[in-house]
Structures are given as C-alpha cells and as structure tokens.
Amino acid sequence: MDEFGIIARYFAPLAATPGAFGLKDDAAIISARPGFDLVVTTDQIAAGTDFFAEDPAGTVAQKALRVNLSDLAAKGAKPEYYLLSLTLPRPAREEWLAEFARGLSQDQRQFGISLLGGDTSATEGPLSVSITAMGFVPAGRMVKRSGAKAGDAVYVTGTIGDSGGGLALLRGEGRDVSEADRAYLVARYRVPEPPKTFGENLCDIAHASVDVSDGLIADLGHLASASGVGIVVEGERVPLSPALKALWGADTMARAVAAGDDYQIAFTAPPGRNGPFTCIGHVRAGEGVSLSVDGKEVAVPQPGYRHF
Amino acid sequence: MDEFGIIARYFAPLAATPGAFGLKDDAAIISARPGFDLVVTTDQIAAGTDFFAEDPAGTVAQKALRVNLSDLAAKGAKPEYYLLSLTLPRPAREEWLAEFARGLSQDQRQFGISLLGGDTSATEGPLSVSITAMGFVPAGRMVKRSGAKAGDAVYVTGTIGDSGGGLALLRGEGRDVSEADRAYLVARYRVPEPPKTFGENLCDIAHASVDVSDGLIADLGHLASASGVGIVVEGERVPLSPALKALWGADTMARAVAAGDDYQIAFTAPPGRNGPFTCIGHVRAGEGVSLSVDGKEVAVPQPGYRHF
Numbered sequence: 001m002d003e004f005g006i007i008a009r010y011f012a013p014l015a016a017t018p019g020a021f022g023l024k025d026d027a028a029i030i031s032a033r034p035g036f037d038l039v040v041t042t043d044q045i046a047a048g049t050d051f052f053a054e055d056p057a058g059t060v061a062q063k064a065l066r067v068n069l070s071d072l073a074a075k076g077a078k079p080e081y082y083l084l085s086l087t088l089p090r091p092a093r094e095e096w097l098a099e100f101a102r103g104l105s106q107d108q109r110q111f112g113i114s115l116l117g118g119d120t121s122a123t124e125g126p127l128s129v130s131i132t133a134m135g136f137v138p139a140g141r142m143v144k145r146s147g148a149k150a151g152d153a154v155y156v157t158g159t160i161g162d163s164g165g166g167l168a169l170l171r172g173e174g175r176d177v178s179e180a181d182r183a184y185l186v187a188r189y190r191v192p193e194p195p196k197t198f199g200e201n202l203c204d205i206a207h208a209s210v211d212v213s214d215g216l217i218a219d220l221g222h223l224a225s226a227s228g229v230g231i232v233v234e235g236e237r238v239p240l241s242p243a244l245k246a247l248w249g250a251d252t253m254a255r256a257v258a259a260g261d262d263y264q265i266a267f268t269a270p271p272g273r274n275g276p277f278t279c280i281g282h283v284r285a286g287e288g289v290s291l292s293v294d295g296k297e298v299a300v301p302q303p304g305y306r307h308f
Numbered sequence: 309m310d311e312f313g314i315i316a317r318y319f320a321p322l323a324a325t326p327g328a329f330g331l332k333d334d335a336a337i338i339s340a341r342p343g344f345d346l347v348v349t350t351d352q353i354a355a356g357t358d359f360f361a362e363d364p365a366g367t368v369a370q371k372a373l374r375v376n377l378s379d380l381a382a383k384g385a386k387p388e389y390y391l392l393s394l395t396l397p398r399p400a401r402e403e404w405l406a407e408f409a410r411g412l413s414q415d416q417r418q419f420g421i422s423l424l425g426g427d428t429s430a431t432e433g434p435l436s437v438s439i440t441a442m443g444f445v446p447a448g449r450m451v452k453r454s455g456a457k458a459g460d461a462v463y464v465t466g467t468i469g470d471s472g473g474g475l476a477l478l479r480g481e482g483r484d485v486s487e488a489d490r491a492y493l494v495a496r497y498r499v500p501e502p503p504k505t506f507g508e509n510l511c512d513i514a515h516a517s518v519d520v521s522d523g524l525i526a527d528l529g530h531l532a533s534a535s536g537v538g539i540v541v542e543g544e545r546v547p548l549s550p551a552l553k554a555l556w557g558a559d560t561m562a563r564a565v566a567a568g569d570d571y572q573i574a575f576t577a578p579p580g581r582n583g584p585f586t587c588i589g590h591v592r593a594g595e596g597v598s599l600s601v602d603g604k605e606v607a608v609p610q611p612g613y614r615h616f
Contacts (some may be wrong), residue, residue, distance in 0.1 A: 123434065
C-alpha cells in the first residue's frame with residue numbers, strides 16, 4: 001500500500017469537514033470566522049523521545065494530538081482542526097495504521113475536532129508524528145504567557161507528575177507499585193488528559209497561562225519571564241495523585257514539578273478563584289520561580305526535558 | 309545550545325508578524341480576514357529522501373518552504389505565514405542553523421511570508437523539516453483539482469523534469485554534461501522555483517489545478533480523477549530546458565514527465581490562453597492520462613516517487 005492508498009483508506013474517513021476536500025486536493029481551506037482569531041500551534045512527538053516504539057498505535061496517535069490540544073486549551077481556544085504529518089518506518093503495517101486511525105477517530109469525537117490535511121512519508125529513522133492544531137478564540141482574547149500581575153494567585157489543573165511517573169515505571173523503577181497505580185501512571189504517560197472544556201472558558205478567568213509540557217517549574221519560568229514577574233510555588237499545595245505518591249514517596253513533589261509531559265494548564269488569576277484547578281502559589285514582583293515547602297524556600301529541581 | 313536558545317537566536321528574528329508573539333508563547337494567532345478563505349497545506353522533506361544530508365543548509369530550508377509554497381500557488385492563494393517543525397540530528401551545529409535561518413530569511417523576503425510558529429526537536433534519525441504554509445484566497449475561489457471540463461486545454465508553468473535531472477546528476481549520471489547545465493539542474497533539484505506571482509492570479513484563469521510534485525503524469529492523473537475527466541498530454545509540447553535535453557537526449561520528455569519534484573503548476577482552462585505557461589494538451593471525456601507524440605499514443609512512463 002503506497003501513501004495514496006494509506007491516505008484514502010485510513011485518513012480520508014477522518015477528514016469530515018468540507019474544507020478538507022476529502023484529502024483529495026493539494027490544500028485545505030478554513031473560512032474566515034469574523035470576530036474570532038484562529039489559534040495555531042504545532043508539536044511533534046517521536047519514538048524513543050516522547051513515546052516507546054512498541055506503544056500501542058492508538059495511544060501514539062492520541063498523545064500526538066493531545067500535546068497540541070493542551071496548547072490550545074492553555075490559550076483559551078476551542079479546538080476545531082488539525083493537520084497530521086506522519087513519518088513512518090518501512091514497511092507500513094496495516095494493523096498499525098488501522099489502530100492509529102482508530103485512536104485519532106476516538107479523539108476527534110472526544111475533542112470535537114476534524115482532520116483537515118496532512119502528509120505521509122517513509123523514513124529510515126524513528127516513527128514521528130507532527131500535528132498542527134487550530135482552534136478559535138474571540139478576537140483579541142487569547143490568553144498569553146504574558147499578563148501575570150503581582151498579587152495574582154497561581155493555579156494548575158489536574159495532577160502534576162503522573163506522566164513522569166509512568167515514564168519512570170516503564171524505565172524499570174517502582175517494581176513494587178500496585179498494578180492499578182502502574183496502569184494509571186502509564187496511561188497518563190501514554191495519553192495526556194488536557195482539560196479541554198475548562199480551557200474554553202479560560203479567557204474569562206486567567207491573566208496569563210501556559211501549558212505544562214517541559215515541567216511545572218520550567219513552564220512557570222516561561223510565564224514569569226514573559227510577564228516580567230516572579231512566581232512562588234508552594235510545594236505542599238501542588239496536586240499529586242495517590243498513585244504517584246505510592247511510586248515516589250517523600251520525593252514525589254520535588255520530582256513531579258520537574259517531570260514534564262503533564263499537558264495540564266498552569267495559569268494566574270486573582271486569588272480566591274474556585275473551579276476544576278488547585279491554587280499552588282502566587283505572583284510577586286521580581287523574576288524567576290521559587291519553590292517553598294511549609295513557608296521555607298527549597299532548591300528548585302533541575303528543569304524539564306531538553307532536546308539538545 | 310538547547311532548543312530554547314536555538315529558537316531565540318535563529319528563529320525568533322524570523323517571526324516578524326505580531327500574531328507570532330516572537331515565538332514566546334504556546335501558540336500563534338491569525339486574525340479573521342472577512343471575505344477570504346485561509347488556505348492551509350503541509351509537506352515535509354527528509355534527508356536521504358528529498359535532499360542530501362550534505363546539501364547546503366540554506367537550500368534545505370528553501371526547498372522545505374517552497375514545496376509548500378507551490379501548493380499555495382497551485383490553489384491560487386497568496387502566501388502569508390508558515391510553521392516550521394525542525395527535527396535535527398544531535399549535536400545541533402550553530403553554523404548549520406545560521407545558514408538554515410538565512411535561507412528562510414531570504415525566502416521570507418522573496419515570497420512575502422513570515423514565520424508564525426514551530427517546534428524544534430532532536431532525533432537519532434535523518435534531518436527532517438516539516439512546514440505548514442498558509443495563505444489567503446477570496447472566499448470560495450480556491451482552485452481545486454476538480455473542475456476540469458472536457459474541451460479545456462492543459463497548461464503547465466516553467467519547465468518540467470529539471471529537478472529530476474539534477475537528482476540524476478547528483479547520483480552520478482551525465483558526467484559529460486557542461487558545468488553550466490549541471491549547476492542549473494542541481495539548483496532546480498535543491499531549490500524549486502514555484503511561480504508565486506502567477507499563482508496569485510490563478511483563480512481568474514483556471515478551472516482546475518494541481519502542483520507538480522509526484523510527476524507531471526501522476527499529478528495530472530490526480531486532477532483527472534478528481535474532475536472525472538480524461539487528459540491527453542502531447543509530449544512534444546512539454547516544456548523542457550536545454551540543460552535537461554543535454555543530459556537526457558532522446559529520452560528527455562519520457563523521463564521528465566515521470567520525474568517529479570518540479571513544483572510547477574499544471575492547470576486546465578479554456579483553449580487559447582496566453583501567459584507565463586505552456587499548453588501541453590487537452591481535457592476530454594473519459595478517465596486517466598494518455599501521452600501522445602506527434603499524434604500517436606505512447607506508453608505512459610511509470611509514475612513518480614512513492615514512499616512505500
């Protein structure tokens with residue numbers, strides 16, 4: 001099966017939106033939506049770096065999509081379309097492609113998105129999946145990394161570090177962790193759970209926002225730098241799952257805030273807000289990110305994953 | 309230098325448009341342009357498949373961009389933005405990156421485009437560059453592959469086969485070809501010349517259009533299939549450069565129409581049109597693409613490059 005056959009069989013059925021022309025043209029179109037900005041982000045994942053080559057094809061597909069959907073969620077955008085650039089080792093295996101497409105199809109329903117276009121090619125290197133995701137925000141309302149103000153509280157959705165815990169387990173740590181905890185953490189490594197619905201309301205709440213991909217401390221550092229402020233994270237308030245604590249014990253918080261791959265949203269807003277998120281600290285004049293535990297500053301763990 | 313340093317030093321200066329936020333945010337925005345559709349396309353190139361690992365970094369950058377700009381040109385769109393997903397073997401070499409960014413910068417000026425966002429990561433595999441390019445057409449006016457009518461003439465811009473000739477030379481063919489011819493053909497392989505300005509007027513002229521990337525016959529086959537028509541290419545009218553004829557002699561036309569990587573525009577329109585293009589055949593009822601020479605049908609050469 002050549003790339004035209006792969007596209008026709010596995011990907012064209014995912015291209016439901018009229019502007020995709022059934023993946024049978026050179027390009028797709030997005031009609032102007034007056035009063036809205038199109039928010040665009042691109043992120044790729046590769047075997048050996050962001051997932052394991054033997055991971056189920058469906059979870060690879062969903063991770064590739066969701067690392068992008070978390071960017072849209074963190075910007076307050078409602079996701080709508082994505083482009084898929086798939087680089088496959090030869091030979092292309094039909095069962096793998098079928099499962100990959102099923103993973104995409106499930107996520108299209110869950111997140112309300114549609115495939116708009118793409119590109120499929122063969123490689124001698126590792127499998128990689130590059131996605132460009134697009135969504136809409138009311139014009140001028142995208143939640144930026146800049147915009148945090150001294151006095152804001154810092155909030156985060158979900159729990160932090162679970163994906164890093166799943167990766168540690170897959171690398172051989174924690175052989176005494178229960179099957180249920182192991183399954184939970186590995187699932188979070190393979191398939192992130194970006195808070196889509198919450199993200200769509202973010203522009204009514206947040207002053208500044210970032211998706212947590214490099215690691216909580218590292219990404220809050222990006223936000224602090226873009227906003228020209230300092231941030232204090234109160235370590236004891238960082239939300240941690242019971243499964244992660246079972247794995248990492250007393251080291252859980254320190255490892256979790258540096259682990260990366262969370263794909264949750266960290267944002268700043270006035271203090272006292274309640275919702276599907278946790279207050280973990282505050283914004284002050286200054287720069288950088290400090291970490292405290294029970295009121296005492298502690299060393300900031302080393303930053304998240306770096307490619308080079 | 310880690311990926312943040314690479315982005316800040318080499319790519320942020322290319323992100324001139326305000327919606328890119330200096331590449332310092334999680335996403336970029338494109339404001340709605342009422343009365344226009346956004347045309348979106350994505351294509352990647354990889355070392356060992358689409359270019360040679362030792363090719364100059366500046367030409368790699370330009371090829372990656374232009375294989376996408378030819379899609380926009382073939383759809384009648386005025387290019388505006390692009391996203392860059394760069395996958396680099398370790399270690400990242402600063403001179404290579406500087407030359408790559410210079411190549412992008414030159415093409416940004418030449419084609420009137422700006423970097424909107426991207427992603428940089430390391431790989432154990434070959435270097436690859438995935439670009440998503442975006443441009444605008446008046447709403448509803450994108451020139452599709454479908455739309456060709458029996459009785460239309462078939463036209464093509466530029467000359468066909470030069471890139472394939474350049475590739476053949478780099479693989480060791482044609483050792484007696486002159487330096488000037490060699491330089492011309494290799495330059496066409498490394499850096500396509502999509503007809504940007506002409507492309508922007510295409511929706512006033514063409515019934516159907518496709519970019520010539522897989523090979524003239526193969527891509528006209530896509531157009532014929534999408535339009536539900538047959539196409540006859542008159543081989544003696546296919547525009548061929550003197551340099552290519554010096555390389556391939558009597559085989560030039562037969563090899564050129566199957567060679568691929570041209571990144572010119574093939575389109576159909578009423579007969580008798582004049583402009584920066586050549587009439588090479590006509591559309592008739594039926595299906596598929598036939599090739600004739602001096603009125604006699606000849607065998608269609610094997611189709612262009614396939615990945616799997």
